[in-house]
């Protein structure tokens with residue numbers, strides 16, 4: 185029996201699951217709660233302060249990893265969840281989900297590399 | 300010892316005579332400390348000798364008395380009446396064809412089990428004169444949990460993926476493949492990967508985890524499958540990035 189090529193998407197899914205479990209909650213807390221509530225001061229995320237930091241190649245790379253892996257995780261998760269809910273047409277759903285993830289990946293790449 | 304009257308609602312089906320399964324009710328005088336299997340034995344001995352079901356050890360070792368009890372895949376020898384109401388519904392294990400009454404056809408499971416080669420394939424053969432294969436407690440610990448499987452197939456009855464895709468090799472067979480892969484004396488992983496890493500193998504699993512929840516032996520087949528997914532993903536990349544490694 186032929187070995188499956190699922191490892192491509194599953195590898196991204198697993199890595200993305202780990203990243204989104206560990207990093208996203210912290211990011212959500214910082215950018216979604218702490219900063220708006222002024223815990224880190226008024227201009228913690230101001231453009232002047234944050235731009236030089238984010239545009240450093242290493243930080244960009246890390247951000248790219250976090251965003252893209254989380255997106256691939258989400259794409260595969262949506263595919264599986266729809267399947268678990270009994271939706272048929274797994275191939276079609278997979279194609280749409282991964283295409284969207286691919287587009288997001290490109291978008292993230294251009295957004296970050298354009299900085 | 301107190302008596303308790305229990306109403307058993309048992310699925311009956313004889314494919315040779317009946318068009319479709321039906322439920323039959325039995326009112327059974329039960330001892331408080333009985334399990335569902337005791338109640339079935341009472342029915343068989345005193346009320347209706349035609350009822351068919353499998354059982355043997357009555358102590359969660361043989362793995363033959365699995366059935367759906369109030370809709371949950373359960374060993375009937377482990378299902379204490381005190382944990383149930385006064386009406387209990389008993390059906391054959393879900394996702395399997397019915398042989399008769401509570402007996403299901405296991406041929407499909409048996410052939411899947413064979414396909415994953417659940418036996419030691421020694422790394423190198425050594426003559427008996429050279430003595431036994433030695434193993435440290437740590438090496439044993441690595442796979443011991445997966446040796447506890449009693450092939451009761453409760454995990455197949457619980458698995459929604461197996462219900463949707465009957466070709467899925469399924470939890471117990473895959474967990475057993477993992478058991479031998481992890482054994483320090485074994486060298487058969489590459490052979491097993493042909494089945495394990497196929498579409499019908501680990502990749503049909505969507506990690507619902509129901510198998511591990513119902514497993515009476517805490518084998519955790521879902522965990523075994525996830526570990527194999529990681530190992531197979533590493534394989535996949537290595538095979539492509541370092542093709543010279545492939546023999």
Ligand code: SF4
Nearest residue numbers: 448449451452454514
């Ligand atoms: S893994 Fe657990 S539930 Fe599945 S057959 Fe083995 S003992 Fe039964």
